[in-house]
Amino acid sequence: MEELEGTSHAINQFLGDSLAIEFGVRFLLNMLVILILVRGIYYNRYKNKDFVFTFFLFNVVNFLICFLLSTTKLKMGFAFGLFAIFSIIRYRTVTVPVREMGYFFVCVAIGIINALTPLSMTHYELIMADILLVALTFGLEHGLNLKHENFREIRYEKVELVTPERREEMIEDLRKRVGLPIHRVEILNVDFLRDVARIHAFYYSDENENKSAAYGGSDSDD
DSSP: OHHHHHHHHHHHHHHHHHHHHHHHHHHHHHHHHHIIIIIIIIIHHHOOHHHHHHHHHHHHHHHHHHHHHOOTTTHHHHHHHHHHHHHHHHHHSSOOOHHHHHHHHHHHHHHHHHHHSOTTSOHHHHHHHHHHHHHHHHHHHHTSOOOEEEEEEEEEOOGGGOSGGGHHHHHHHHHHHHOSOEEEEEEEEEETTTTEEEEEEEEEESSOOOTHHHHTOOOEEO
């Protein structure tokens, strides 16, 4: 009887040590991936320290919750429940830019993947999943070579050029005035009493120079 108890204690100790080692390996892997994603990709491009703090904190807390509370029955429902909770937080707090929300959900997903991936899977599969997420994020940030279409709101006094048949002449005049490669315009309204029109002049650039375009506002040049 004592031999059985001794064997059981040894097995429990071995399993406990194995779980601790598994926790350490997964935690270090998670921190390495999130460091590359947030510090190496996001911060180097946007230099926003506030979001770096948030991404790291949410990822680590999410990883710890998932790993320490995970069971066979809870894994799938628990993971989707966390996304639901974070979605509620998203709509009850200050509006977060769309790009930062993308990074936020990637950080949450990395924490869930590294914590809840079944122990039966090899670490190579887990590492490949992390590499895939980081590579996809890096590729979308740097590899698509897409340009932003920004706009500038302008009060334009040459109402005689507002007509459709003189649109190209109007665009050329705006290019000379504002010094931007304007390619199209939208007429918002025309005040014939004051001989002034309110227009949106659109142009392409590498970065989103007109932040108000993303938040629903507008800049104006009088």
